[in-house]
Every structure is written in structure tokens, then in C-alpha cells.
Amino acid sequence: MNEEELINITGIIEKTNNQNIIQTLNEFKNTIESLNTQDGNNKFVKKCLNIIYNDVLSKIDELSNMEESRGTSIKLAFELQKIKKVTEMLPYINKKPKNTIFNEEEYMNIPNIEIIKLDQSDKIKQQLNNFYQKISLGHAYVSSGKQHQCQAMQCVVKNLKALYYMSNQEEANLAATQVITNPTLEHVLQLWRIIDESKIVKAGFKLQLEKVKLKKIIYIPRLFNQITLDYLHNFNTCSTDIPNNLLYQLAFRSIRLKQNENDIRVRVMCNKQIFKHKINNQDILQVVRRLTNSEFQVQKTQHIQQLQQPLTFFGASCVASRTDIREMGLNKVSNIIIHIHGGGFISQSSFSHQSYTRKWANKLDNAAVFSIDYRLAPEFPFPQALDDCWQYYMWIVHFGSAYFNICPKNIILMGDSAGGNLALGIIIRAIEINQRIPDKIILQYPALNLNLQDVVPSNLKSMNDSIIPMGLLMLCRQSYIKDESVIANDYYLSPIQTPQKIIEQFPKDFVIFVGSEDVLLDNSVEFVHYCKNNGLESIKLKVFESLPHGFQNMDIKYNGVMAANSANTQILDQVKQFTI
Structure with missing residues (x-):
């Protein structure tokens, strides 16, 4: 990451009082500065950091300037978790051999690889977004009712919540974002196995x-x-x-x-x-x-x-x-x-x-x-x-x-x-x-x-x-x-x-x-x-x-x-x- 990008990270840190943002971005920045002094796969690191710089940092900056609310807190926690994961990955990314092959033009342009265009990318993106809404409903449904010990009560709450989330997609998206910020194995198994274990879903x-x-x-x-x-x-x-x-x-x-x-x-x-x-x-x-x-x-x-x-x-x-x-x-x-x-x-x-x-x-x-x-x-x-x-x-x-x-x-x-x-x-x-x-x-x-x-x-x-x-x-x-x-x-x-x-x-x-x-x-x-x-x-x-x-x-x-x-x-x- 170049000097200008590091300055932008520093700017986000200096204008916020949110300790989670400050701590997470400082650790991220320190890791980058450490890697800048090492001989490693700078090409790989730069490609990965560009994803962070173009997507995640701008969202953190935007969310840090918004009025605090439940929705803002959930979205911010999700973006900060991305930074934490990348901070953990960067040292391993830097150790990859410099001749490592990946999705870049010089490696894709061989007779063995064919790129197939199925439709306009914006149309496919819209189709996927509609599909992902159903995935969010699934996350929200599975995560609801867990505060109750009684299985019968859990079932009642889940079904009521399902009706609520179906009529309020934004709340479903928030519930899904909250649970996938730090997903548990229990949640993943319940969601991914639902098609085999839920009689209703199976019948549908x-x-x-x-x-x-x-x-x-x-x-x-x-x-x-x-x-x-x-x-x-x-x-x-x-x-x-x-x-x-x-x-x-x-x-x-x-x-x-x-x-x-x-x-x-x-x-x-x-x-x-x-x-x-x-x-x-x-x-x-x-x-x-x-x-x-x-x-x-x-x-x-x-x-x-x-x-x-x-x-x-x-x-x-x-x-x-x-x-x-x-x-x-x-x-x-x-x-x-x-x-x-x-x-x-x-x-x-x-x-x-x-x-x-x-x-x-x-x-x-x-x-x-x-x-x-x-x-x-x-x-x-x-x-x-x-x-x-x-x-x-x-x-x-x-x-x-x-x-x-x-x-x-x-x-x-x-x-x-x-x-x-x-x-x-x-x-x-x-x-x-x-x-x-x-x-x-x-x-x-x-x-x-x-x-x-x-x-x-x-x-x-x-x-x-x-x-x-x-x-x-x-x-x-x-x-x-x-x-x-x-x-x-x-x-x-x-x-x-x-x-x-x-x-x-x-x-x-x-x-x-x-x-x-x-x-x-x-x-x-x-x-x-x-x-x-x-x-x-x-x-x-x-x-x-x-x-x-x-x-x-x-x-x-x-x-x-x-x-x-x-x-x-x-x-x-x-x-x-x-x-x-």
C-alpha cells in the first residue's frame, strides 16, 4: 500500500472516537508498514490490499460518520471483521512465492483456459442479489429463537420471526450480517443442513x-x-x-x-x-x-x-x-x-x-x-x-x-x-x-x-x-x-x-x-x-x-x-x- 493510502487510513483513525475502529485500523496499518520493510510477494499483497482499499475502508469511513444505531453498529462490526481477517492473512500472503500463478491476464491467456460470458454482468449481479436475499432470510430464520431453552418456544419464535423477516428484508439482512460476522459451526450446520433436515423445506x-x-x-x-x-x-x-x-x-x-x-x-x-x-x-x-x-x-x-x-x-x-x-x-x-x-x-x-x-x-x-x-x-x-x-x-x-x-x-x-x-x-x-x-x-x-x-x-x-x-x-x-x-x-x-x-x-x-x-x-x-x-x-x-x-x-x-x-x-x- 502506498503512502497516500496509509495517510487515508490514518485520517479515518484520527477523526473517530470509536475504539474498535481505532484499534482494528492501527493493527492493520502496523502490519502493512511491517510488510513494506520485508522482501515478499508485493504483487500479491497489493492485489489483496486493493480489495480492502476500494471496498472496505470506504464503508468504514462512511459508517463512522453516521449517527449511531443498531443497524450502523452491525454493519460496522461486519466491515471491521473483514479488516481483522485480512490483517491475519497478510503475512501468509506476503510469503507466497513470487512466481505463484493466479487470476491475472498473463496466466489466464493460455489455450487451456476459456472465459465464458453468459449474460451482461449487471443482469447476473441483479439475479444473484435476488437469490442472496433468500440466503439472508435463511440466516435470519435459523438465528432466531435461540434465547429460549424450550424447543417448542423456539419453534414458535422462529415461525413468527420468519413472517416478520419476509415482510422486512432490511431487518433480515441485518440479522444475517450480524450472524455471519462471526459465524458459529452450530449456525452453519443448521442453515446448510436445513434442506435435508427440515420437512417443510425438503417438501418445497x-x-x-x-x-x-x-x-x-x-x-x-x-x-x-x-x-x-x-x-x-x-x-x-x-x-x-x-x-x-x-x-x-x-x-x-x-x-x-x-x-x-x-x-x-x-x-x-x-x-x-x-x-x-x-x-x-x-x-x-x-x-x-x-x-x-x-x-x-x-x-x-x-x-x-x-x-x-x-x-x-x-x-x-x-x-x-x-x-x-x-x-x-x-x-x-x-x-x-x-x-x-x-x-x-x-x-x-x-x-x-x-x-x-x-x-x-x-x-x-x-x-x-x-x-x-x-x-x-x-x-x-x-x-x-x-x-x-x-x-x-x-x-x-x-x-x-x-x-x-x-x-x-x-x-x-x-x-x-x-x-x-x-x-x-x-x-x-x-x-x-x-x-x-x-x-x-x-x-x-x-x-x-x-x-x-x-x-x-x-x-x-x-x-x-x-x-x-x-x-x-x-x-x-x-x-x-x-x-x-x-x-x-x-x-x-x-x-x-x-x-x-x-x-x-x-x-x-x-x-x-x-x-x-x-x-x-x-x-x-x-x-x-x-x-x-x-x-x-x-x-x-x-x-x-x-x-x-x-x-x-x-x-x-x-x-x-x-x-x-x-x-x-x-x-x-x-x-x-x-x-x-
């Missing part, structure tokens, strides 16, 4: 979804060596250590019903019937032999004799009609979409992402969509979500064709945000233990770097981001990485650290989609350059102008963002290009 969301011919939930067993902290890198290259006979028993079962707490929940969607009416034990037997590299024979115990009878996939209600029976056994589906949802590792589900996964199921020919519900942090920290996804992937690869009329010739792995991080974890694991690698990969705004000390300029966009406000990234990271002995730049957590020998084996058909206003944009730009320079020259990055993080979920029928619909259409077109 269902009304907006496309109808799809086939949508079923299955529960798959854990059959493969688990990914744990102890065996994150010291792993066995065998895919499973389960004894042959037990593996057969575990694999040959109905997957329509949850049989134990360790089963993994998966949502299956397709535009035609793909379930097999009867499961042939010989199909399972062949897979077990292949996995164990043995000539395993089924032991004639009473249990196995019972299992060898044709297994009904659904039980008594496997087939709903004769029409379904006629469709069984038709040409096998050869394109398998393996989808992993986002939600900061702490929330959301396959259900909450159906606004676009159902469209995939309806509009993709010869394709089936499998979407997992992995375990969430903080209840289940790293690497338990990754292990769920690994078990799910391996089951589809090895056992999927025994239960479904599918032939996984072409596996397309897809994941958004946290799901993108987990998708890369699957690929890395498959490469390291010599398993089937997905044929294509499409990621949407993936979380590529969980080391929050490794700050890039786009991260500061979280200061004004209604989806990922400042402080939320830290909450997600702390919830997911419980064991501090796990280094955040481990490549299973931060794929941007993946070794070259692994990147060289990534699928050649690899596309990342991200918005230009995404807080994770710079990580995607850096990752694409990193992959390109380490043997994956075919990787592509497609940047949608004016869209923020999480835009896919903004494509809903009522009060949605039209630009998000356009972006999702282009993502679907990319999936179609990848199908065979």
Missing part, C-alpha cells in the same frame, strides 16, 4: 425438481481396504484383505435395504430401468475370484446354499409392473456418472443436489447417475468421507454390473466443491494402488487447497460472499481436519500438492468449471497450470463470468439464477461430449 425443494423415471436409494457394503490416517500412504496394494468366503457373503446380498450402520447410501438415477430382477451368484463369484486372485469355490454351508438361490434385488417388490419386466435385460448402459456432492465436508447430500443431477439422468442417453451420501464432518472427520467415496467407487467398478444392467466402459467422475476434492482423492488412490482409473473427470469449483495459510487473492472475495462468508472456510477446515498431525498440504487433502508421477496418470479428458467471482478461482487457475507443467497438457479450465461459488445449486425453478441455468447447460453439454 421436491416441488421444484424434474421428474425422473428411475430414482432409487441403495445401500452398499464396505468390501475394500479402508482409507485411514494410519494407512493414508502406508497402504496395501491389494484392494481387499477380507477372506474369500466372507467377501462373497458380504457382497452377495440385497442392496435395497440398509443392513448395518456401516452401509453406504447411494442415490441411483436413470431415464430407464437398469436394475436386474435377479442377482446371479456366479457373477458375484467371478468378481470375488478376480479381486482375490484365487480359484475360490463357494463352501456348501447352509448360509451359502440359501444365498445361491436367485436373489431378488428389491425383495418382494423388485418389479413394479410388467412394463419394467420387459425393459429388464435391454442393452446395457455403458456411461457411468459417479457424482460426489459438495457442502464444505460438513453438509448437504445427494438429495440437495438433485436440481441438476436429475437433469443429467433425464438428458443423458445410455448413462446412469450414481450419487453418494458420504459421512459428514465434524461427526466424521478426514479421511472418513474419502473412504466412503472410495468404497462406493470400487463397488460400482467391481460389483455394479452384477446388480445393474450396466457395463462401465466409460466412467465419468464428477464432484463440486468439497466433492471435487474427494473425487481427486479417488483418482489419486486408484493410481497409487493400481486400480481402475476413471476415464473422464469433470469438477465444478473444486476445493484444491485446504491449507488456509496458503492464501490467494480470490480467497478475499469471501469478504462479500453470501455463500462462503469470511470465517466459514476456517470452520469447514477445522471440522474436517480434526487431527492436527495431518498436514493440510498432504495431497489427499490439498490435491494441488499432488506429485508429478501421479498427475501424469490423471485422465486426459479433464475439465474444471468455476465462476470468475468464486473464492476458490485462483486455486483452480494455479492447479491447471501446475497440471499442465507436470505432464497433463490436456487439462481445461472454463470460467463463467460473474458467477460465484456454488452456482450449480442456484439453478432452481422458482427464484433461481438464470445465468446458473445457462452454466449448468454448458456443463451438461460437456458431459454429453464425454459420453460414448
Whole structure:
């Protein structure tokens, strides 16, 4: 920051009596002056400080001159919190290598990166503002009623407050601003999980979804060596250590019903019937032999004799009609979409992402969509979500064709945000233990770097981001990485650290989609350059102008963002290009 800008900060300090402003800006100014004496990444620091100077400082100056009120105090606290967070980040920003790649013209102007304009930026901004109003209502609703211990009273207050906030958007915005100034994990979980846990919200969301011919939930067993902290890198290259006979028993079962707490929940969607009416034990037997590299024979115990009878996939209600029976056994589906949802590792589900996964199921020919519900942090920290996804992937690869009329010739792995991080974890694991690698990969705004000390300029966009406000990234990271002995730049957590020998084996058909206003944009730009320079020259990055993080979920029928619909259409077109 130049001398004139420092003088402006001093001017704001000198004309106010507000001790919070004085203390916060003095600490900010002292940090800048200290960095000015150091040899660091001045280019990075300047880019970040320009955001503060052009946006935050002017608001603080304006608010400090206004008559004190509840609204002014809330808004001022929010702006000062931004300064405090940036003050904490600046030393890490300054330590970034001077050759660090980020969203700047010299790094964006390569054939691997495409900028896509969906509409006029002011139109998209207005669409987003309308959508964010609903997010503010959600924050306000969730934060109300907490002063009451009685749950019944909390419910009454919430509903009354909801009516009030719906008729007074300004108050809703103030309530939202107050809570996201210092968000708590409890609040974030209540808001982000509301679509899965609130019957009313869930019912409203269902009304907006496309109808799809086939949508079923299955529960798959854990059959493969688990990914744990102890065996994150010291792993066995065998895919499973389960004894042959037990593996057969575990694999040959109905997957329509949850049989134990360790089963993994998966949502299956397709535009035609793909379930097999009867499961042939010989199909399972062949897979077990292949996995164990043995000539395993089924032991004639009473249990196995019972299992060898044709297994009904659904039980008594496997087939709903004769029409379904006629469709069984038709040409096998050869394109398998393996989808992993986002939600900061702490929330959301396959259900909450159906606004676009159902469209995939309806509009993709010869394709089936499998979407997992992995375990969430903080209840289940790293690497338990990754292990769920690994078990799910391996089951589809090895056992999927025994239960479904599918032939996984072409596996397309897809994941958004946290799901993108987990998708890369699957690929890395498959490469390291010599398993089937997905044929294509499409990621949407993936979380590529969980080391929050490794700050890039786009991260500061979280200061004004209604989806990922400042402080939320830290909450997600702390919830997911419980064991501090796990280094955040481990490549299973931060794929941007993946070794070259692994990147060289990534699928050649690899596309990342991200918005230009995404807080994770710079990580995607850096990752694409990193992959390109380490043997994956075919990787592509497609940047949608004016869209923020999480835009896919903004494509809903009522009060949605039209630009998000356009972006999702282009993502679907990319999936179609990848199908065979």
C-alpha cells in the first residue's frame, strides 16, 4: 500500500472516537508498514490490499460518520471483521512465492483456459442479489429463537420471526450480517443442513425438481481396504484383505435395504430401468475370484446354499409392473456418472443436489447417475468421507454390473466443491494402488487447497460472499481436519500438492468449471497450470463470468439464477461430449 493510502487510513483513525475502529485500523496499518520493510510477494499483497482499499475502508469511513444505531453498529462490526481477517492473512500472503500463478491476464491467456460470458454482468449481479436475499432470510430464520431453552418456544419464535423477516428484508439482512460476522459451526450446520433436515423445506425443494423415471436409494457394503490416517500412504496394494468366503457373503446380498450402520447410501438415477430382477451368484463369484486372485469355490454351508438361490434385488417388490419386466435385460448402459456432492465436508447430500443431477439422468442417453451420501464432518472427520467415496467407487467398478444392467466402459467422475476434492482423492488412490482409473473427470469449483495459510487473492472475495462468508472456510477446515498431525498440504487433502508421477496418470479428458467471482478461482487457475507443467497438457479450465461459488445449486425453478441455468447447460453439454 502506498503512502497516500496509509495517510487515508490514518485520517479515518484520527477523526473517530470509536475504539474498535481505532484499534482494528492501527493493527492493520502496523502490519502493512511491517510488510513494506520485508522482501515478499508485493504483487500479491497489493492485489489483496486493493480489495480492502476500494471496498472496505470506504464503508468504514462512511459508517463512522453516521449517527449511531443498531443497524450502523452491525454493519460496522461486519466491515471491521473483514479488516481483522485480512490483517491475519497478510503475512501468509506476503510469503507466497513470487512466481505463484493466479487470476491475472498473463496466466489466464493460455489455450487451456476459456472465459465464458453468459449474460451482461449487471443482469447476473441483479439475479444473484435476488437469490442472496433468500440466503439472508435463511440466516435470519435459523438465528432466531435461540434465547429460549424450550424447543417448542423456539419453534414458535422462529415461525413468527420468519413472517416478520419476509415482510422486512432490511431487518433480515441485518440479522444475517450480524450472524455471519462471526459465524458459529452450530449456525452453519443448521442453515446448510436445513434442506435435508427440515420437512417443510425438503417438501418445497421436491416441488421444484424434474421428474425422473428411475430414482432409487441403495445401500452398499464396505468390501475394500479402508482409507485411514494410519494407512493414508502406508497402504496395501491389494484392494481387499477380507477372506474369500466372507467377501462373497458380504457382497452377495440385497442392496435395497440398509443392513448395518456401516452401509453406504447411494442415490441411483436413470431415464430407464437398469436394475436386474435377479442377482446371479456366479457373477458375484467371478468378481470375488478376480479381486482375490484365487480359484475360490463357494463352501456348501447352509448360509451359502440359501444365498445361491436367485436373489431378488428389491425383495418382494423388485418389479413394479410388467412394463419394467420387459425393459429388464435391454442393452446395457455403458456411461457411468459417479457424482460426489459438495457442502464444505460438513453438509448437504445427494438429495440437495438433485436440481441438476436429475437433469443429467433425464438428458443423458445410455448413462446412469450414481450419487453418494458420504459421512459428514465434524461427526466424521478426514479421511472418513474419502473412504466412503472410495468404497462406493470400487463397488460400482467391481460389483455394479452384477446388480445393474450396466457395463462401465466409460466412467465419468464428477464432484463440486468439497466433492471435487474427494473425487481427486479417488483418482489419486486408484493410481497409487493400481486400480481402475476413471476415464473422464469433470469438477465444478473444486476445493484444491485446504491449507488456509496458503492464501490467494480470490480467497478475499469471501469478504462479500453470501455463500462462503469470511470465517466459514476456517470452520469447514477445522471440522474436517480434526487431527492436527495431518498436514493440510498432504495431497489427499490439498490435491494441488499432488506429485508429478501421479498427475501424469490423471485422465486426459479433464475439465474444471468455476465462476470468475468464486473464492476458490485462483486455486483452480494455479492447479491447471501446475497440471499442465507436470505432464497433463490436456487439462481445461472454463470460467463463467460473474458467477460465484456454488452456482450449480442456484439453478432452481422458482427464484433461481438464470445465468446458473445457462452454466449448468454448458456443463451438461460437456458431459454429453464425454459420453460414448
